[in-house]
Each structure stands twice: as C-alpha cells, then as structure tokens.
Amino acid sequence: MSLYGLTRLVADLIGGHPGTQNVWVTAELSDVNRRGHVYMELIEKNSDGQAVAKARAVIWANVAPQIIGKFERATGQRFESGIKLMVKASVSMHPLYGMSLVITDINPEFTMGDLVRRRREILMKLQSEGILEDNRKLVWHVPSLRIAVISAPGAAGYGDFVDQLYSAGFRFTTRLFPAVMQGDRTVPTVLAAFEAIESEIEKWDGVVVIRGGGATSDLAAFESYDLAARIACFPLPVIVGIGHERDVTVLDYVANMRVKTPTAAAEWLIQQAVEELERLKNLASQLHVSVSERLAGQREQLSYYHASLPLVATTYLTKKRTQLERAMSSVGAFSARRIAPGLQRLDGLAQRLQMLSSGAVNRQKSLLDSRMSLLEALSPQATLKRGYTITKIDGVALKSAKAEIISGTRIVTCLHDGEIVSIIK
Numbered sequence: 001m002s003l004y005g006l007t008r009l010v011a012d013l014i015g016g017h018p019g020t021q022n023v024w025v026t027a028e029l030s031d032v033n034r035r036g037h038v039y040m041e042l043i044e045k046n047s048d049g050q051a052v053a054k055a056r057a058v059i060w061a062n063v064a065p066q067i068i069g070k071f072e073r074a075t076g077q078r079f080e081s082g083i084k085l086m087v088k089a090s091v092s093m094h095p096l097y098g099m100s101l102v103i104t105d106i107n108p109e110f111t112m113g114d115l116v117r118r119r120r121e122i123l124m125k126l127q128s129e130g131i132l133e134d135n136r137k138l139v140w141h142v143p144s145l146r147i148a149v150i151s152a153p154g155a156a157g158y159g160d161f162v163d164q165l166y167s168a169g170f171r172f173t174t175r176l177f178p179a180v181m182q183g184d185r186t187v188p189t190v191l192a193a194f195e196a197i198e199s200e201i202e203k204w205d206g207v208v209v210i211r212g213g214g215a216t217s218d219l220a221a222f223e224s225y226d227l228a229a230r231i232a233c234f235p236l237p238v239i240v241g242i243g244h245e246r247d248v249t250v251l252d253y254v255a256n257m258r259v260k261t262p263t264a265a266a267e268w269l270i271q272q273a274v275e276e277l278e279r280l281k282n283l284a285s286q287l288h289v290s291v292s293e294r295l296a297g298q299r300e301q302l303s304y305y306h307a308s309l310p311l312v313a314t315t316y317l318t319k320k321r322t323q324l325e326r327a328m329s330s331v332g333a334f335s336a337r338r339i340a341p342g343l344q345r346l347d348g349l350a351q352r353l354q355m356l357s358s359g360a361v362n363r364q365k366s367l368l369d370s371r372m373s374l375l376e377a378l379s380p381q382a383t384l385k386r387g388y389t390i391t392k393i394d395g396v397a398l399k400s401a402k403a404e405i406i407s408g409t410r411i412v413t414c415l416h417d418g419e420i421v422s423i424i425k
Contacts, residue, residue, distance in 0.1 A: 003095075004095050007093065007094075008332060009309070010093050011093035011095065011205050014091050014092075015091075015092075020091035021090040021091070022089075023089065024107070025042070025087055025089055026085070026110065027053075027085060028042070028043045028045065028083070028084055029081055029082065029083050030043050030081045032080055032081055034064075036061040037058055037059065037060055037064065038056050038058065038061075038068065039057075039058050040058070040059075040226050041054060041055070042057050055099070055100070056098075056099070057089065057101040057102075057103055057418050058100055058102055059102075060102070063188045067104070068106075070408070071108050072109070074108035074112070075108045075112050077111060077115065078220065081093060083220075084111055084114040085110065086106070086107040086110035086111070087101070087103045087105065088104050088105035088106070088107075089101040089104065092193055100300065107272075112372060113196060118223060119250045122224075122225045122228055122250050123253055124339065125225065126225075126228060126232055126254065129229075131229065131232045132253075133232075134232050135231055135234055135255060136255070138236070139237070140206060142276050143168065143170070143208050143272050143273040143276040143277075144272060145172050145173060145205065146172075146174075146206075147165075147172065147173070147204065147208055147269065148175060148203075148206070148207045148208070149162075149176050149177065149208050150179050150194070150197075150209045151181065151210045151211065151262075152178065152179065152181045152211070154211045155212055157241075157262035158262065160212070160266075161208070161210055161241075161266045162262045165270065168270040168274075169264075170270065170277075171412065172269070175239070177196050180257070186221035187221060190209070194207070194230050194234060197236070198234070205236070206238065207236050207238045208239045208265050209238060209241070209242065209251070210241045210265055211262070212262060219249055222242060223250050227250075227251060228250045228253075231254050231255055232254040237256035237257070238256050238257075239255065239256065239258075239259060240252055240257070240258050240259070241258075241259040241261055241264060260354065271420050299365070302365055332400075384415055385416040389413050389415055390412065390414040391413050393405070393412075398411070406424070409424040410422075410423055410424075411423075
C-alpha cells in the first residue's frame with residue numbers, strides 16, 4: 001500500500017466515524033496565527049501543568065470573523081494563547097497536511113466561567129496567605145499630595161488624571177513610573193514600576209495605577225496573581241483606576257481603593273485635599289474665636305480691677321481714718337495733737353495709693369491694647385491685605401531672587417484672597 005493510499009484510508013475511517021464529527025472539545029489555546037485562515041494549537045495539560053495531548057486546529061477564513069468576533073464580544077477576552085476554550089470541531093485528515101480539527105463554533109460561556117474560576121482561585125490563595133486585605137487596611141496620609149503614578153507614557157488616561165489633578169489649585173506632586181498596560185509585557189513592567197516606587201517610598205503618600213478605556217479584552221493581563229499579591233503587600237495605599245466603570249479585574253479586590261476611571265482617581269484625591277483644607281479653616285476660625293474671647297475676658301477683668309481697686313483702698317483708709325477720729329475724740333488735747341500728723345499722713349497715703357493703683361491698671365490696659373494691635377498688624381493676612389505677596393516653591397517660601405530656579409519650576413503666589421500658580425519660563 002502506498003503512503004497516499006494509507007492516509008486516504010485513515011481519512012475515510014475518521015471522516016466516516018460519527019464520534020469525530022461536530023463534537024465539543026475543551027482545551028487550552030496556543031500558537032494562534034491569523035493568515036486569513038486562523039491556525040492554532042489546542043493543548044490539554046494535567047494537574048502538574050504538563051501537556052498530555054496536542055492537536056492542530058483551524059478556523060476557515062470565511063467563518064473566522066463571525067466565530068471569533070462573537071467570542072470576543074461575549075467574553076471581553078481577546079482570542080489569544082493561554083485562554084481556555086470549548087470548541088465545536090470535526091476531525092479532518094489530509095493526505096499531505098495530516099490530521100487537524102476544523103472548528104465551526106466556540107462556546108463563550110465556558111471561557112467566561114474559567115475566568116471567574118481563575119479569579120476566585122487567586123483571591124482564595126491570597127486569603128490563605130493572609131494578605132488579601134493588607135492594602136485595604138492602610139490609612140491614607142491626609143492630605144495625600146505626593147502621588148506615584150503607574151501608567152503608559154502618553155496614554156490619554158494618564159493625561160486626564162494629571163490635568164484634573166493640577167487644575168484643582170492644590171500643590172500636588174506626581175511622577176510617572178512608566179509601564180506597558182496591555183499585552184504580555186504588562187505584568188513584568190508594572191512589577192518593575194512598583195519596585196522603583198518602593199526604593200524611594202519616603203517620597204510618596206500613595207500609588208495610583210491607571211489605564212484609560214478600551215476593549216475589555218485588553219485588561220486580561222491584569223488578571224494576575226503576581227500583580228494582585230504585589231499590590232496586596234505594598235506598604236503604601238494603592239488606587240486602581242483601570243478601564244470603564246463596568247470593567248473589573250482581580251486588582252480591584254486587593255487595592256486600597258477602586259475607582260471607575262483615571263479621572264475619578266484624581267477627583268478622589270482632590271476631595272480629600274478639599275476636606276482637609278476645610279478642616280484647617282474651621283480650626284483657624286475656632287482658634288481666632290477662642291483667642292478673641294480670652295482677650296475680651298482679660299480686658300473685662302482688667303476693667304473690673306481698674307474700677308474696684310481704688311475703691312477698696314479708699315474704703316480701707318476711710319475705715320482707718322474713722323477709727324483715728326474716734327480715738328482723738330476720746331483722748332485729751334495733747335494726745336489728739338500727736339495723732340493728727342498720723343491722720344494727715346494717712347490721707348496722703350490714700351491719695352497716693354489711689355493714683356498708683358489707677359496708673360498701674362492703666363499701664364497694663366495700654367500694654368494689652370498695644371499687643372492686640374501688634375498681633376493684628378503682624379498677622380500674615382494683614383500683611384497680604386497691604387499688597388504684599390508670598391511666593392512659594394513646594395510649599396516653602398522663596399526668600400531670595402538669587403535662588404537657583406530652573407525653567408519649568410512651578411511657583412505659587414499667595415495673595416490675601418487666593419493663589420496664582422505660575423510656571424517659570
């Protein structure tokens with residue numbers, strides 16, 4: 001028998017057997033090659049991850065867009081290596097090209113169930129390791145103005161985040177730690193970005209991982225145990241803003257906070273700063289009221305002493321004078337003449353005491369008034385109202401025009417009724 005004859009015989013036997021035609025097969029997808037026709041390899045692995053079966057497969061060009069398009073729309077996953085599939089296929093044996101599976105349909109529900117299963121397995125593993133909620137328990141520094149950003153350079157989502165943040169008027173400091181946010185390089189580059197941030201962790205209050213909208217299938221790389229574990233264990237709180245509001249990845253379950261978009265991440269940070277500024281304004285108002293009340297109380301007490309102290313002294317001296325006068329009336333003339341000088345001295349002492357006490361109280365009142373005036377005149381707000389300004393860089397006042405200021409430096413000019421942000425050219 002010739003080789004051709006043998007292969008034809010096998011082809012006839014396979015093609016004529018009902019068990020090889022239009023059967024549903026589960027396998028892992030590998031080596032996808034799109035050349036009009038879509039060629040691939042299907043693999044089955046055992047529990048140790050070793051391949052126990054392989055088969056070549058093809059989806060013909062005339063049906064490939066319909067079959068693959070339906071799958072990707074339903075699952076939100078790109079048709080690429082590594083995903084689990086349930087395909088409807090028929091065994092084909094060609095004398096020249098050998099045996100292959102011709103795929104005519106794909107069950108997307110099987111793949112969707114596998115994604116949910118994989119996510120559940122990752123979360124259960126993190127739970128068993130005791131790290132699932134570690135990042136969610138971290139408390140944000142208030143306000144958090146120093147933000148490390150992990151995103152793709154030039155990405156629209158990153159641009160939206162920065163524009164929203166700096167338009168709020170607060171002194172935010174950000175730096176981009178670039179990473180690939182789609183495809184096979186996502187995991188290693190995002191992990192490298194986290195490593196770089198941790199090497200200078202004292203410079204940052206938190207981390208934001210952002211990626212703008214796009215196809216849901218582009219987010220498959222974020223369904224990673226390595227990324228989830230890194231975020232769960234990271235010593236700074238992490239915000240994840242990936243995709244649209246409907247998009248969810250395993251990272252959303254471990255991050256300190258999940259927001260629907262990059263812009264929403266910026267809005268949350270701005271809101272924290274607004275609330276802290278309002279709290280400080282309330283404290284300043286309370287302090288002003290408390291000090292004013294304390295000064296008013298001291299002034300009232302001083303006025304009381306000013307009015308009552310001379311009266312007390314006068315009452316005391318009057319009482320003593322009355323006692324001396326009674327003594328004079330009860331003794332002879334000689335004794336009266338000896339008591340009279342003492343009585344005169346007592347009158348002089350009363351007048352002097354009244355003058356001294358009034359003068360001391362007036363001096364203290366004048367001192368208190370001058371200190372209150374000085375306090376009001378020297379306050380920063382009073383200085384600003386006179387037309388002066390304060391120029392700051394990173395929150396520190398600029399005190400000399402000779403300071404080294406490079407082009408592009410961001411400065412804030414403080415006036416009595418607001419701030420002006422400028423960039424040095």
